[in-house]
Structure formats: structure tokens, C-alpha cells
Amino acid sequence: MAFIDYYKILDVSKTATEAEIKKAYRKMARKYHPDLNPNDKEAEKKFKEVNEANEVLSNAENRKKYDEYGENWQHAEQYEKARQQQQYQRADQASGFEGGGDYSDFFESVFGGRTYRGSKRTSQYKGEDFNAELHLDLKDVYTTHKRTLTVNGKNIRLTIPSGVENGQQIKISGQGGDGINGGPKGDLYLTFNIANHTHFKRDKNNLYSTVNIDLYKAILGGEVTVDTFDGKVKLKVAPGIQNGTKVKLKGKGFPVYKKEGEFGDLYITYHIAIPTSISEKEKELFEELAKLRTL
Template sequence: MATATRDFYESLGVPRGASQEDVQRAYRKLARTYHPDVNKDPGAEDRFKEVSEAYSVLSDPETRRRYDAFGADFRQVPEGVDPDTWARARAGRGGRGRRAGAGASPGGRPGFGENVDFEDLLEGLFSGRAGRAGRGWGPIPGADQEAEIGLTVEEAYRGGHRSITVGGRRIEVNIPAGVTDGQRIRLAGQGGRGSEGAAAGDLYLIVRIMPHSRYRVEGRDIHVQLLVAPWEAALGASVAVDTPGGEAKVKVPPGTSSGRRLRLRGRGMPNPRGVPGDLFAEVRIMVPHPVSDEERRLFEQLASVSAFDPRGRR
């Protein structure tokens, strides 16, 4: 993947000292731009995976701390290892085969660098027996982790199967129908790995519903604009409106003005555990453009006989 050679901060376009809010803001912007359901460019999916992996690491304070300390090696380094020790051990890898006794630092300690056998050092630092078990810690369960998952309104409405990349791992997710923004989806055993056979932690996916060109979601309610002709608004009509669940019919009462909200009960986001949300269609009256000669004649006739003054009511 691209993130294997690219710095996670660079992937999100934020400085290393960026706040968690800045990291989240950058991810949301990039996710909206490169989500495969929104961007059909051939490279968009790979870019979306890259920013998702970067965010999954930098959004967790502990994981971010380890990444800042160990860089690309942060997943390999066991807990409790000093970053300077790890850096010196890596620097000494070119001298493998030599022993610590072959040289010493001015302070009397075995010298690092070319005088250290890298494998021997790692064995002493990282072996389970000499590490955690030797300290009496025993098996340690894996930590719970969090990551965000960006969904279109349609995906959140329908639910379904998704394959996502978190921390370099490919995970299959079943998304419940009717998830809402901020809802947490628990994936048992998909979090941090436990030590010495201990159970893995859980992964919590935080749902983020992406902006949509047609729908606006508030909780389980969905808002949409309903475009109507002047005569439909004046005389009343049954008008079709698109919803994430398919087409619906809205009854426009006679004398409806722009801005009026018409409510369709239960046509918002589904709710497997209760009452679904509602759909609110906000009326927007559209006039013909350009106006034909016949339409102009009829509008002029209406203007000559109508006593209606929309400004006189104020």
C-alpha cells in the first residue's frame, strides 16, 4: 500500500504537532473527496484506503504515540521498549555477528552500533519469557481500538457488507441498516492483539455519514428539497420525490408556498430497534425558463385578474 512508504502525517496533510481535531478534520475532508462511492477516479480507492489507515493510527492517542516514537516499526515493537534503545539496535544491525563484548562505550556500557549483535539484542529485549513473563506480568489482553468509517446516506440507510482497511489489515464488516452519524459498531476481537495467547481487544467503528448533494440527515430524519411548478403549488398536486429507500409520493396542499415542509412519517432512516425517522420535503417553487410565448400570455392573464399581493401581507 502507499502508506508503507509514506508518512501518515503526510498522507493526511497535517503537521506532526497537529491536534486531534485537526487530524479528524483533515480525514473527513479527504474521505469525502476520495470515497469510492463519490469519486470514480481509478486511484481514488487506493487514496481512500491510505487516508483511512493513516487516520486509524493517528486518531488513537496511544497508537499515535507509538508511531511518533518508532515510525514505521511501531507495530513490531513490544510495549516497554525505549525508543532510543530501539533506534540504537536498528543502527547496529549492520554489525550483526559481532558481540557486545567486542567494544564498550566511554561510560563502560557495551557500545551500540557496529559492536552489537542485532538479533541477540532483540532476543533479550523482546522475547516473551525474558520480557513480560519474566517480569511476572503474564498474558495481557489486547487493547480496544477505534476507527472511523465514512458512509454515504444510501449506505447508512440500506446497511450491508463492506470491506475496510484498518491499521494495514483488511476487515469484513456487516453494517446494520439505519446506522446514524456517531454510532459505534463493535467488532469483537478485531482490536489490539493480546500477549501470550490472551484475547484480542475489540474494534469500534464510529460511523460518519458524508455530506450528500440531495439529502441532509439529522439523527434519523432526512431532509430533501421538493421542486414544484407554480401551478402545482397553487392548485395542489401529488409529486414524486426521491428518497434513499426509493421513490415516494408527496401530497402538496393547494396554496403551498416555498419553504413549507411536508412530512412523510417513517420514510427517514430505518430503526431496527424502534420507530424509524421521518422524511421532510421542503417545497421550492420553480418557474419555467425560458418562458414560451403561450406561457407568457397565460402568466400575463393571471397577473391581470389576480388581486394577490405577496408583499401586502407583511
């Protein structure tokens, strides 16, 4: 993979703080976002590069590797192993291992192996694990759907199961960096960042909502139409219902992760809206009602 200067992509210095990197990323992401640049291939490419740069520089561990190894940062662990092998080289030679003592052997050991009395053994290393974050809306994860995610310039087609939670992380095997010397590919660790722009509050599989009813319906009872996540339903309101009364709608909550057809519950809390202003006629009637209550 070609080397990309992530600091240059985000237009920050190598000494930039975490907050400065986050601010620069948001600015660049807005600038090149596909929604603001429809059918602009160059902007789409820039958007991918900005996200890639943020994935590396916003992660303290990855940033440290990148600062030390540059374009080879994804092989940092292999370099460290090779450096340790270099330290024990003399002992190996005394035990029958062959090999030069030049510094270049350190790099060769990363992509090759050591020689045992004339025969060469090649070490294999697993590829670098990737970390990515997928931003979704709560409505997106109410149903199972497919999504294409771009990680390090590679498009990965995913099936997003319904019911995933904010902050949940899943591992996608074999979608990380390429292995070295025929070693297995690394894995992709995907973290879900789920924004809630609905009026429902989610707690695992259950949903919570507040419904306003007027004073007269609270006293006399009647019928009210309430929103659920996938439509509207009508509910009976008993006469004399109290403010803060809760009702449970079984199975009208959020899908249970990886359990097809299972849902949590929806809890409705009634809020009685007291009129802030009333007509003279209404005032007279309320006064009459007040007299009746004292009889």
C-alpha cells in the first residue's frame, strides 16, 4: 500500500494534540463528505483518505507506530520481533546458526528467516489488525441490511444485523492487513457509533417514550394514537388516569441482536398537559365543578 502522510492529509503538525486532530478531522470530513460533493470522485477519494488518517492518528497506539515506522507502521510488531532476534544473534551463531551481523540483516529477518547450518527457514507473520468505526442512525439498525465500508482504501461489503448497540464491537476475520511471507491476514475490529435522532429512548432491547394527553381525556378517558418504532397504534385511556402512568406494549421495542423475530418492549409514559390559558366560559365551568367536588 502506497505511503500516505496522514498529518498532511489532516493539515496538522506532527505535534498536534488529540483535540486538534479531532477538530481537523471533522473539518475535512465535512469538506469532502459525499453528500456535499455528489458524483465528485476526487472528493470521494479525499474523504476516504481523511477517514483513514483519522483512524490511525486518533488511536494513540497506532499513532506511536506510525511516528516511529512511517509507511511500515503496520508491521511495527514484526520489526520489534526482528529487533529482538538481532539481540540474540550472537548466541544463535554460537549454537550453530549462520548469518551476517550487518544491520541490514535486521530488515531481512522481518521478511525472511534465519539460516540453520545452510538451510533457510522463513518466518510467517499474521497481518496487522485494523480498527474502524461505523457511524449509523438508530433507524439504520432496526432492520438487518447490507453496507459497504471502506477501510484503508479497500471496500468491504458487510451485513449489519438488526439490534446492534452503540459502542458494540465485532470482529471480521481476515479483513485486516496482508500477512507476511504467506502468513494469515489480520482481522478487522469494527465499532458501531449509533446516533439516536428519534424521540424514543433506547435501553438495550427496550424503548421508552412519553405521550401527552389533554386534561379532558385524562379525566373522561378515551382513545389516543401513539407512535411505535415501526408505525402507529391506538390505545384506550381509562377515565381518571394519573400523570406519569406507564403502559407496556409487549414486542414493540427494539430487535434482539442475532435473534430473528424477537423484540423488546415499548414503555409509554403518559404526561397530562394542563392548559396554560382558559376562556372565561371554561373558567366558569371549572368553578362549578369545584363547587360540586366540595358537596
